[in-house]
Each structure stands twice: as structure tokens, then as C-alpha cells.
Amino acid sequence: MINITLKGGTVKEFDSGITPYEVAKSIGAGLAKAVCAATVNGKEADLRTPLTEDCALELLTFDDDYGKWTFRHTASHILAQAVKRLYPNVKLAIGPAIDNGFYYDFDTDVMFTPEMLEKIEGEMKKIVKEDIALERFTMSREEAIKYFTEKNEPYKVELVEELPEGEEISFYSQGDFTDLCAGAHLMSTAPVKAFKLLSATGAYWRGDSNRKMLQRIYGTAFPKASQLEEHLAALEEAKKRDHNKLGRELELFTTSDLIGQGLPIMLPKGARMIQLLQRFVEDEEQKRGWLLTKTPFMAKSDLYKVSGHWDHYQDGMFVLGDEEKDDEVFALRPMTCPFQYQAYLNRARSYRDLPLRYNETSTLFRNEASGEMHGLIRVRQFTISEGHLMCTPEQLEDEFKGCLELAIYMLKTLGLYEDVSYRFSQWDPDDREKYIGTDEQWDEAQGIMGKILDHLEIPYKIGIGEAAFYGPKLDIQIKNVHGKEDTLITIQVDQMLAEKFGMEYVDKDGTKKHPYIIHRTSIGCYERTLALLIEKYAGAFPLWLAPVQVKLLPIADRHFDYANEVKAKLEAVGMRVELDDRNEKIGYKIREARMQRVPYMLVMGDNEVEEGTLSVRSRKDGDLGAKSVEQFIADALVEINTKANGLDK
RNA sequence: GCUGAUGUGGCUCAAUGGCAGAGCAGCUCACUCGUAAUGAGCAGGUUGUCGGUUCGAUUCCGAUCAUCAGCUCCA
Helix, strand or coil: CEEEECHHHCEEEECCCECHHHHHHHHCHHHHHHCCEEEECCEEECCCCCECCCEEEEEECCCCHHHHHHHHHHHHHHHHHHHHHHCCCCEECCCCEECCEEEEEEECCCCCCHHHHHHHHHHHHHHHHCCCEEEEEEEEHHHHHHHHHHCCCHHHHHHHHCCCCCCEEEEEEECCEEEECCCCCCCECCCCCEEEEEEEEEEEHHHCCCCCEEEEEEEEEECCHHHHHHHHHHHHHHHHHCHHHHHHHCCCEECCCCCCCCCCEECHHHHHHHHHHHHHHHHHHHHCCCEECCCCCEEEHHHHHHHCHHHHCHHHCCEECCCCCCCCCEEECCCCHHHHHHHHCCCCCEHHHCCEEEEEEEEEECCCCHHHCECCCECCEEEEEEEEEEECHHHHHHHHHHHHHHHHHHHHHHCCHHHEEEEEEECCCCCHHHCCCCHHHHHHHHHHHHHHHHHCCCCEEEEECCCECCECEEEEEEECCCCCEEEEEEEEEECCHHHHHCCCEECCCCCEECCEEEEEEEEEEHHHHHHHHHHHHCCCCCCCCCCCCEEEEECCHHHHHHHHHHHHHHHHCCCCEEECCCCCCHHHHHHHHHHCCCCEEEEECHHHHHHCEEEEEECCCEEEEEEEHHHHHHHHHHHHHCCCCCCCC
């Protein structure tokens, strides 16, 4: 007999060898139905794991992360089984659960069409209805290779071959379908009641663009139909916030076939927003001791040869000229670093000059691969609040902290702080060609940065191979409306480029030393930040950022004079105002102003003209009643000056 | 760059191997109106671009450009 401690601390006695599933059954039929996986002494486990010692057991349902993972992983098996039943020649690759769903990669000659996905869904429904039990068994590595070779599953063979010699390999079978698999699975196909296949697309085998492109089917699954419907509705809602659609509808930006890919045109409203952001950033940086530079958009190839960009980043650059033919070859700048270093090199530096903080609103050009461009999030020309900070080793931590505090201040002001995560981006020692510097230099830079991050208690995850070619980064990541993650802000520690460029300072003892350099953005690139703001606020921007803050809506044309007076008063205090003086009914004007997400609509008719007031309607709270013009201005200025984002309430 | 889909007035979308159509937006006129769409009329298109097949192509074929989703890559 063994003692099992259940959730809540109750201890129950069971026969040794009992499984988590049987424990769940002993507690109740409802739990047995809902249970997806378990943890044993905190370790994730399958429901079939025999328990032979005293332990703490937690039974996980779909409401738990690992339960969800197990549920959806089982859904991916059902997908694979259905595909195999309908198209036996298709080869299986891998099929994990992911955020909000699952996928399975197949190698197939025919592309999956929407009609085929429907057919596959139908077959999956049958499999669920058949209530097929999933059974776990193991094989030796050799047996597994033989098994998959006989079944003509080359991708599975490759996966098994990578496992260490002598490893017991676990399999799960469900009726006519067997898959190699390590994680937990449901007991049967029956609970996977509500699922949907969302798309079919290409994906490289092993995520390697040099290898074969397979066909990936994405899907999602829930225990209940209502949950699935809710999720699909949420996906639809999210699409409405898509900056690429909304930003065009709101006339913030557009694109032109003649200008080209990844080169958006900022329309007056979008350009105004970027101007507001830029002024805010530059003013804040000035307050924090950053000195503005303005450096060229291009340079001779010589500069990039020193920095290492020529060898490590040339594919990403727009090169003007041909080294074979031309005396001078230029390239548009993909980064600002080497340019600002030339400012540092302007004269000899002393430790008394440090820390030296340079910032620049810097336009960069990167020749992204044609399939990478996406709205304002991924473009070929972008403008970034870029800074480089030269300091002594002793100053490094405080300065790093200062950069982080600046970034956090920006995020909080914009209302994005809650939406970001941190990634400590490190190099990949197995991919040396991507990087400059020695193992020792990387160990040192990453060691220092790790220490700083730990000391500042930044909750980061590590990203191997995500470092810049010259050093590790703290990337502040954010997800767009489609769930795709991008870097918004980055702070990097670099101890290699100073040496390459001969950047030095004279220390107290009279010796020359290379400064540490921090590369940082404070708000990221303006285009991308704007994109995320559009999605965050669904176009209903905080008052201080709204391209049009107030729309004046006179009821009839005899009120136009008064409206123009009010407009002049608002503009006199710097507010952005539009007057709707068309011959339209008030309901129509309000409708249009609301669709443009204008924060305040000021209705004025006979009453207001007579009393010298405004009937204030807010985008958020509707009709607020009458206010004097002076009162409205005073209230609005408070809201603008505090940069209220409306998220605290 | 790769896989797939898409491209028709400013926007949303029809249609067809034989004169390209609607709604909204725009313009004109009437209405002078109180918190999410007043009515009538007018105008707007070389169907992304280039080439091919055809008596005839917007439709079929090819190339190219752009857009979207995903992969890879990245701020």
C-alpha cells in the first residue's frame, strides 16, 4: 500500500501500482471524465503512470496548462489518424500542442485544400465518436527504427535515430494508428468533442529552411462546443483590431505597389502620431541625460567592414554600387551603432566623460526577405529611438538599469507594460559563423548581463541563438493580434565593437581602456510601436496620442459661426480639432466621428450657442451633458498632460 | 527566400470567353435637423502589370508586382 497526498492535503491509501487515472476514478466519475494529465511530486506525468511509492498527486484537467497541452496533443494524434485513414501515403512528421491549439506536420504530394480539411474534420469526428482507447507501450531504439522503416515513415526514423542508444522509446496507439510520443495523452479519443482545423500551410522540417517544406495543419480543440465557439469568436474579434486593416481604415498609413514592399506611407494622421511619440521620447531622453546626434543614412563599405556588418549582415543591407566595378561602394545603414561611435571618436575621452549617452531618432534600412514584410510591424525602412551609451565597467549595471527604467517608463505610459515579456537573447556557440568575438568574450558579456538581469529581478526566458552578432540582448517582447511575438524594445551589452573601432578612454590611473557600450531602444521603432498601439487600443487612442482629439458637431448651419469660435479656442491651446460642417443630421455626424474613434464629440445647437456651452460626448462614456468651453478645455488639458491611457480605471 | 491563397471604382463585395454591377464613401440639389446612417440625382473602372491563346480575355495560360496566412529570418 502507498499513501498519496491529493490536492488540498488529503492523504489516501492505495494499492501500489495504481495509476493517476484510477485514482481519479476512485474520487468520482466526473473527475475521471475531465482529468487530462497529472503531476506526481510536481512532475508532469501521464495518467497511465503506475504509482509505486508515497507521493503527492495532482490531477490536471483542461483548466490546467499541462492538462490543456495533453488534451490538444491528443487532438493532434486524432488529426494524424484521420489524415492517415484518408490519405495513407502521407508521411508523418511531428504534431505538438501549442498556445491555443495544436498542429501536425505531414509530408504529402498533394496540398491540403479547405475541402480536404473539412473531410479530415469529418473523419476526426468519427474517431472521437468511436471512443478509441489510447494505449502506451515501449520499444527499444532498434525496434523502433525497424518499426518505422517498415511503415515507411522516414521522419519518425530520423527522430528515433537522434535519441540516445539504449533509450526506451514510448509509443501511443489508438486503434489503427500508432505514433512515437513522449508526453502525456488522454485515455481515449472521446473527450475531444469540440475542435476545428484552422489552416493548412507550409513549414520546414525541423524548422530548417534548407530542408524539405512539409504541410502543416493547424487546429484547436476544447472539451465543450461553447468554448470552441467562444475561442473562434475571440479570434474574429482580434482580427478586427489588426493594425494592418484598422490602420488603413483609420487612414494612418497606406502602401503603394509602385513604392514597394515593406515601405509604408504614413498618412497625415499616422505621421502625426509618430511625431507625438517622437517628441515624447526625445524630450524624455533629454531629461535623462541623453545627447542627441544626427548621423548619415549611409556610409562607405569601409565602415561596415570595421564593424563586422559587411561580413555578418550584408544580406540584410541595401548596398549601393558594386565592389568589383566601382571605386566607392556605399550601403544604407541597417543600424546606427558604427555611426554614433564616430561621434565618440571625435576626440580623446576621459573617464570623466563617461557615461556618455547618445540618442538618435534614427531611420534604418534593412533588406528583409520578401516574405517577411507585415504591415507596420516588419518593414524595410523604419525609424527607431536608438541610443548608444559608453561607460566604465563600474557604471555598467546602473546604466543598464537606467536604460531599462526608461523603457519601462515608456511602456507604462503607452499602456503596453502588462503585455510584454523579457527574453535574454544569447548566442549559439554551435553557430559560430553568425557571431564575432571569442568564447571568452561571449561568456564574459553574457555573464555580466545575466548577473545584472538577476540582480534587477527581471523575469526573463532565455533565447539561444537570438543574440546580435556582436553581443547578448535583453529583448522586450510583445505579441500582436495574431499571437505572433516580436521584439519591441532591446537593450544590449557590447564589449566587442569598442575594440574594433579603437574606442578608448583614459582612466584615473592614466591607462587607456575600452568602454562598455550599451545599445538600446527606449520605445522601439515607431512603426512597430504604432502598430501595437493600434491593436492595443483598437484605434481608440489615448487623448494625448489621438490624431484628431475633438470633433465639433454643429446641429445646423446657423451654428457654424459658434463652432468656428470654439475651434479657434481649442486650437489656441494646441488641441487637434476637426469641424464637421456638412449638412448632415447630428446622428450621422456622431456615427462617423465614432467610427473614426475620435475621443470627444462636441455637439452644439441653439442651447449651447445661447449659454456658451458645449454638449460633450465621449467616445467611451457617451453623452456627458453640457460643459462650458473653458471647463472642457481645462479637463481635456489635464487628460492630455497626464498622458492618461484610460487603462488604470 | 519557401508553401498556399488573393488581386474588379476610395472602401466592402457581385458577375461573365461576347457592352463590368450593387451598397457605402464622393459630388449636386432639396431638407436646417439634438446624440450611431434624410431623400433624390450625378459622376466614378484599360478588372494589379506585362505577355500568350482566341474572331473576341476582366474571365483561360504564363511571367511579374503587390497583399494576406504560415514557415524561415528579424527591431
